Each structure stands twice: as structure tokens, then as C-alpha cells.
Amino acid sequence: MTHNSSSEVVIRRLYQITNKYSDGFEAQVIELLNMGLERLNLDIGIxxxxxxxxxxxxxxxxxxEVEMAPGDQFEYKNTYCEITCREKSVIAVEHFAINDHYATHPAYSAFGLESYIGVPIFIEGELYGTLNFSSVKPYPRKFHEFDLDVIQLMASWIEVEIIRRKQEAKLTALNAKLKKQALSDPLTGIANRRGMFKHLKKDINRLSRHSSSGYLMILDIDFFKNINDKHGHQVGDKILISIAKKLKQSIRDYDFIARFGGEEFLLWLPDTKEGQEQSVYQRIMTNIQSIDLLDSTITASIGACYFELMHHDNMAFAHKVDELIAKADQALYQAKRNGRNRIEYYHPDFL
Incomplete structure (x- = not known):
């Protein structure tokens, strides 16, 4: 095989390996290592x-016969890669024992490798590691210039791929953060209306697969406008943040809360029979009243709507949620009419 045809085969193989994204980075690296060992006729690729x-x-x-696995660690100074990284270029040594420059390196006495070719890998200007191939046997010929080019090409792809994966991970994390922000209230950190509707849709679908019951509640902070007028909006914001924290402390693991708007919060208590909501309600009222506001006590009014979802309830989600919210809102209005700092349950006789 001529030099040109050999080069074409190597380049084609490199192209095939580096475009197998579906195989995953680890599998691609192993294929590159195997290719390098075949091309160079060496024993160890790392x-x-x-x-x-x-x-x-x-x-x-x-x-x-060589006991080595991913995760194994060595002292950097006792590896041939220390030479490679120090030189910041491809290093190729055919026979360490007769090389006056490298024979005294501690790696030679530590590992006894006679032939080695390695290249440093830099990621965004910082040393990442090395790609290297070696053997306990001296190399039978001088490494060709093309051998150095091939290992450099491999290392260049690894550099680009690591950077791409890092950027992809950053983008994924950013997308997750943006998605969370889109569903969260920026002040309190709990779900906003959009996050609320997304959660309720998912949970109503879950509950409708089997007969279930629960409560939807709307909580309103009593006389919140007076708090803002008297103490300022910064104090008002702190109260809203504290309310959200107290609600999270009060509900069960499978319950859900959201900021419904202004000083109103929505509470979703699934898988709850009539009467079982009382313990949650008592914790809510006690925890809210424990918030320190200098000259007064924080209280809240709650409107609650009990619901039952029958097996395969076909009522459209939007209609179901709107109906429950409207009923809870009527009950909240009744709680305010009856003196606030209390809970009222929806009843069809409400005007």
C-alpha cells in the first residue's frame, strides 16, 4: 500500500469514528485508541x-497482562506524559533505554516502557491531559511524520469534542434553569400560575386514572395592603417570601403550592378525603401566625373546594381547574365576609 493510499485509509477511519455520535464519547475514544494501536503497532493506548x-x-x-482501568491514578511526575506536557508538543521515543535525554526519567524505572508517542491535550488554553501510546518493547523503526500527524489529529478531535460536550452541558443547564424560571415565581421561588397549571394538569390526569378526591384551596393574606402601606413594599415582599416558606413547611410531601397572584396562594391537596385536610390547615394557620411583624400578627383567610375525580373523568382539564378555582374563590370571599383568619368550604348555596 502506498503512503498516499495508507493516509487516505487512516483519514477515512478517523472520519468514521469521530462521526459516530450515537455511540457516545467513551466508545469513540476507545475506537480511537484501538485505531492508534493498530496503526502504530503498539500495546497500550491511554x-x-x-x-x-x-x-x-x-x-x-x-x-x-497489563492491569489498568479507567480511574487508575499515578503520580504525574512519574509518567512519560510529564515530558509530553512539559514540551507542549508531540513526543515520540523509539527506545528509551538508549536515549540519553529520557533514560533517566523516573517513568522509565517506574514502568519500564521502551517506546512511547504522546501528545498533550489543552482545553481552552488549560492543560487537560494526554493521548498516548506505548509498549514495553523498543519500536522497530523510527516514527514517521505521518504517525505524529495522526495522533495530533486524534487529540485535536478530543479537544473539540470535550469543549463541545462542556458547552452542551452548559446549554442544557441553562435551558433547565430558564425552564424552571418560566414556571417559578421570582420573588418566592415557588410555582407561578404557569407552573401551577402545568402541575395541576399532570396531577389531574394522574388522579383521573382512578377514583380520587382532594382539595383545592386559595389563601389570601389578611389586610396585606395595610401592611404594604404601613411598612413599605420591601417588608411586604419579605412577608410574601415568609408565607411561601411557611406553606412549604405546612404541607405534605405530595401536596403542591403556587403563588396565584398578588398576596394569594393556591394549595393543592390531592389524595385527601373530607376531614383529612384539617391537620394541614391547622399547621398553615399556626405557622403563618408565627411570622414576626413587630406590632401585629399575620393572619390569612382560606377558601377551600373539595373535589372528587371519578375513574376516567372526561371533563376537560381547563374547565375542571377553572371550576375548582371559581368555587374556592367563592369560599374565600365567604371567609372574608365572616371575619377573616379562618377557612370556609365551598357550598352551592353561596351567592
Whole structure:
């Protein structure tokens, strides 16, 4: 095979491996290591990570008699990669024992490897690690310039792929953060109306798969406008934040709360029979009244609507939620009419 045709085969193989994104990064690296070992006729292929004084094996391909696995660690100064990283370029040594420059390196006495070719990997200007191939046997010929080019190409792809994966991870995290922000109230950190509707839709679908019951409640802070007028909006905001925290402390693990708007909060108590909501209500009222507001006590009024969902209830989600909210709102109005600082339950006779 001519040099040109050999080069074409190598480049084609590199292209095939580096475009197998569906295989995953680890599988691609192992294929690159195997390709390098075949191309160079060496025994050990390693992708390493270097942090401080520690050399960590990220991926490796070795003969059965060599005990090495991903996660193995060595002292960085006792590896040939220390030479590679110090030189900041491809290093190729055919026979360490007769190389006056490298034979005294501690890696030679530590590992006894006779031939080695390695290249440093830099990510955004910072040393990441190395890609290297080696053997306990001297290399039978001088490494060709193309050998150095091939390992450099492999390392370049690894550099680009690691950067791409880091950027992809950042983008995924950013998207998750933006999605959470879109569903959360920026002041209290609990769900906003959009997050509320998303949760209720999912939970109503779950509950309608089997007969179930529960409560939807709307809580309104009593005389909140007076608090804002007297103490200022900063204090008002602190009260809203405290209310959200107290509500989270009061509900059960499977309950749900959201900021419904202004000083109103929605509480969703699924899988709850009539009467079982009382313990939650008592905790809510006690916890809210424990909020310190200098010259007065914080209280709240609650309107509650009990619901039953029959098996495969076909009522449209939006209609079901609107109906429950409207009923809870009527009950809340009744609680305010009856003196506030109390809970009222929806009744069809409410005007």
C-alpha cells in the first residue's frame, strides 16, 4: 500500500469514528485508541486527565497482562506524559533505554516502557491531559511524520469534542434553569400560575386514572395592603417570601403550592378525603401566625373546594381547574365576609 493510499485509509477511519455520535464519547475514544494501536503497532493506548500532581486514566486499551482501568491514578511526575506536557508538543521515543535525554526519567524505572508517542491535550488554553501510546518493547523503526500527524489529529478531535460536550452541558443547564424560571415565581421561588397549571394538569390526569378526591384551596393574606402601606413594599415582599416558606413547611410531601397572584396562594391537596385536610390547615394557620411583624400578627383567610375525580373523568382539564378555582374563590370571599383568619368550604348555596 502506498503512503498516499495508507493516509487516505487512516483519514477515512478517523472520519468514521469521530462521526459516530450515537455511540457516545467513551466508545469513540476507545475506537480511537484501538485505531492508534493498530496503526502504530503498539500495546497500550491511554487518554489521561492531569490535575495538579495526579495523572488519571480516563480510557485505556491494554493487553490482558497489563492491569489498568479507567480511574487508575499515578503520580504525574512519574509518567512519560510529564515530558509530553512539559514540551507542549508531540513526543515520540523509539527506545528509551538508549536515549540519553529520557533514560533517566523516573517513568522509565517506574514502568519500564521502551517506546512511547504522546501528545498533550489543552482545553481552552488549560492543560487537560494526554493521548498516548506505548509498549514495553523498543519500536522497530523510527516514527514517521505521518504517525505524529495522526495522533495530533486524534487529540485535536478530543479537544473539540470535550469543549463541545462542556458547552452542551452548559446549554442544557441553562435551558433547565430558564425552564424552571418560566414556571417559578421570582420573588418566592415557588410555582407561578404557569407552573401551577402545568402541575395541576399532570396531577389531574394522574388522579383521573382512578377514583380520587382532594382539595383545592386559595389563601389570601389578611389586610396585606395595610401592611404594604404601613411598612413599605420591601417588608411586604419579605412577608410574601415568609408565607411561601411557611406553606412549604405546612404541607405534605405530595401536596403542591403556587403563588396565584398578588398576596394569594393556591394549595393543592390531592389524595385527601373530607376531614383529612384539617391537620394541614391547622399547621398553615399556626405557622403563618408565627411570622414576626413587630406590632401585629399575620393572619390569612382560606377558601377551600373539595373535589372528587371519578375513574376516567372526561371533563376537560381547563374547565375542571377553572371550576375548582371559581368555587374556592367563592369560599374565600365567604371567609372574608365572616371575619377573616379562618377557612370556609365551598357550598352551592353561596351567592
Amino acid at each position: 487518554l489521561s486527565r492531569i490535575k495538579g500532581d495526579t495523572y488519571t486514566v480516563i480510557q485505556c486499551v491494554t493487553p490482558d
